[in-house]
Amino acid sequence: MASLDKAYKEIEGLLGSKYITEKDFMKAAYSRNVDPAFPDRWADMIVRPVSSEEISEIVQIANKFKISMVPRGGGADLVGGSVTQGGILLDLTRMNNVFHIDEENFYCEVEAGITWGALISKLNGKGLTTGVLGPGSGFSATIGGGLSNSTAGFGSTKYGVVPDICLGVEVVLPNPQGSIIRTGAAANKFAEPFCRYGVAPDFTGLFMGDVGTMGIKTKAFLKLFPMTPFKAHRYYMLNKNDYNKVSELLYRLRKKVRDGLRDVFVVPLVTMQLVASMVENKPLKRSRLKGPIFSVILEATDERILNIMVEQVDDIMKEDARGFEMQEVDLDVPLSKDWKFNLKYAYNYFNKYISVAPPKISCTTCHKVPISAIPEVAKKSSQFDIANRNEFPVGSISLFATVIFLMPNGNCVIVGGFNADNIDEQRETSMKMWHKKLRLQVRYGGVHYWLGEAISQSIVEADAYTTDFIQFFKDMKKAVDPNFLLSPNKFHMYSYDDDISRHVIKED
Numbered sequence: 001m002a003s004l005d006k007a008y009k010e011i012e013g014l015l016g017s018k019y020i021t022e023k024d025f026m027k028a029a030y031s032r033n034v035d036p037a038f039p040d041r042w043a044d045m046i047v048r049p050v051s052s053e054e055i056s057e058i059v060q061i062a063n064k065f066k067i068s069m070v071p072r073g074g075g076a077d078l079v080g081g082s083v084t085q086g087g088i089l090l091d092l093t094r095m096n097n098v099f100h101i102d103e104e105n106f107y108c109e110v111e112a113g114i115t116w117g118a119l120i121s122k123l124n125g126k127g128l129t130t131g132v133l134g135p136g137s138g139f140s141a142t143i144g145g146g147l148s149n150s151t152a153g154f155g156s157t158k159y160g161v162v163p164d165i166c167l168g169v170e171v172v173l174p175n176p177q178g179s180i181i182r183t184g185a186a187a188n189k190f191a192e193p194f195c196r197y198g199v200a201p202d203f204t205g206l207f208m209g210d211v212g213t214m215g216i217k218t219k220a221f222l223k224l225f226p227m228t229p230f231k232a233h234r235y236y237m238l239n240k241n242d243y244n245k246v247s248e249l250l251y252r253l254r255k256k257v258r259d260g261l262r263d264v265f266v267v268p269l270v271t272m273q274l275v276a277s278m279v280e281n282k283p284l285k286r287s288r289l290k291g292p293i294f295s296v297i298l299e300a301t302d303e304r305i306l307n308i309m310v311e312q313v314d315d316i317m318k319e320d321a322r323g324f325e326m327q328e329v330d331l332d333v334p335l336s337k338d339w340k341f342n343l344k345y346a347y348n349y350f351n352k353y354i355s356v357a358p359p360k361i362s363c364t365t366c367h368k369v370p371i372s373a374i375p376e377v378a379k380k381s382s383q384f385d386i387a388n389r390n391e392f393p394v395g396s397i398s399l400f401a402t403v404i405f406l407m408p409n410g411n412c413v414i415v416g417g418f419n420a421d422n423i424d425e426q427r428e429t430s431m432k433m434w435h436k437k438l439r440l441q442v443r444y445g446g447v448h449y450w451l452g453e454a455i456s457q458s459i460v461e462a463d464a465y466t467t468d469f470i471q472f473f474k475d476m477k478k479a480v481d482p483n484f485l486l487s488p489n490k491f492h493m494y495s496y497d498d499d500i501s502r503h504v505i506k507e508d
């Protein structure tokens with residue numbers, strides 16, 4: 001019997017035939033995500049374990065037969081991270097329990113396969129929140145995916161990226177023993193998982209943003225916050241399309257209003273124009289769009305503080321912008337005064353802008369830059385698009401940003417990319433341009449977050465890592481994954497002996 005068949009039989013013996021499959025229609029169903037540049041990729045088998053112990057045994061079998069593995073949460077990845085050509089695809093969504101919500105000590109213990117939507121609904125019922133609410137895809141994306149992709153999303157302006165709320169994880173290492181370890185305070189078997197640092201070096205960090213290369217996260221310990229009772233939402237339209245002003249205003253908001261800012265989004269003029277042309281419920285008379293729209297959500301523990309913050313924001317914006325309402329272009333969006341925060345708002349907010357021209361889908365290039373870099377980055381990005389306009393897939397639109405959002409300290413996320421058709425004829429061109437644009441961003445100092453395959457490989461191609469760093473990365477991975485089985489291909493790493501620098505691409 002070939003090794004694959006033997007491994008299949010052993011895993012089937014472990015999980016029962018209901019939770020493992022090699023049927024074609026199932027492989028096809030798991031063969032791609034929302035990433036048009038990738039071809040369909042079929043795993044050899046899809047397994048759906050329910051506990052860390054089962055995963056540990058699967059890992060031992062994979063090591064015995066030298067079969068590669070890729071972890072998958074909600075499969076809402078956009079960059080080729082949670083699919084695999086061959087090997088075992090580990091679907092973690094059966095691991096969706098909330099073990100403990102500690103209302104007194106403000107942390108929770110959950111399984112990695114639970115979705116953000118399910119967890120946050122539970123927490124909100126108790127007046128609690130994780131602050132950052134995971135990605136725009138949070139109704140289907142999981143906590144494990146958010147930690148592995150260093151996800152930024154709703155609430156990130158105040159609470160940071162998902163790893164910032166992580167107090168530790170339980171991980172199955174891909175080594176031949178399938179070791180199960182806990183990090184953070186949970187590494188002390190006598191302690192509750194209420195804090196991250198102090199028991200040992202911060203090994204939690206080893207698994208954050210690793211895109212499933214260092215271990216399989218099975219549990220997460222997350223910070224909780226009481227829900228902040230008072231919230232206000234305001235929109236402003238800049239008087240002109242000026243990214244120097246965008247950068248200056250973001251800086252002033254960050255400096256003056258600080259933690260009162262829950263979410264600050266800037267929707268560029270071009271995105272607003274596209275959205276305005278597509279909305280279903282248009283007003284009879286529409287306002288002339290002159291510049292980017294600022295969407296500012298404030299929160300406070302007391303209504304008086306909230307009112308002061310609204311005044312502060314008005315004051316900062318008054319010289320260069322006017323108060324705006326989305327109803328000036330789209331009657332379906334509530335007026336600011338009627339706005340209510342709910343999960344539908346948090347998770348559907350991005351969708352209108354992520355695929356501005358349906359039915360195409362996006363080759364996303366979301367990345368972080370310092371506030372002060374925005375004007376320069378906007379210029380470089382449009383110069384790139386103009387210089388390469390004939391190389392993009394036919395009919396595609398490339399946008400510097402569909403949304404820019406503010407993060408803690410001087411960070412900003414630029415959500416952007418270009419769209420392409422999900423057809424075989426466009427895949428090669430899309431992939432080529434996608435990597436080329438990502439390399440540009442890496443070289444101007446942009447820092448991405450959901451790295452998957454497309455972005456992690458582009459960072460290597462841009463020659464961003466030093467030789468010493470690559471060696472360190474390989475040494476760390478080898479310590480947990482000596483047979484090199486977990487998520488091969490990411491970071492252009494195909495074996496420990498391979499010279500990654502051969503993938504560096506010098507631009508013309």
Ligand SMILES: Cc1cc2nc3c(=O)[nH]c(=O)nc-3n(C[C@H](O)[C@H](O)[C@H](O)COP(=O)(O)OP(=O)(O)OC[C@H]3O[C@@H](n4cnc5c(N)ncnc54)[C@H](O)[C@@H]3O)c2cc1C
Pocket residue numbers: 034070071072073074075076077078080081082092112113134135136137140141142143144145146147148149150151152153154211212213215216217218350351354449450452487
């Ligand atoms: C409409 C839409 C909106 C989006 N908005 C955002 C956004 O605002 N911000 C953002 O960051 N992303 C966004 N994304 C991308 C993506 O959904 C997120 O990054 C999300 O966190 C992925 O979670 P997931 O559970 O779907 O992970 P998957 O797609 O299943 O996996 C993502 C990566 O993590 C690894 N992984 C998953 N689970 C584990 C685990 N338990 N252990 C180890 N590795 C694991 C996988 O191997 C893969 O590399 C969006 C996608 C869509 C389609």
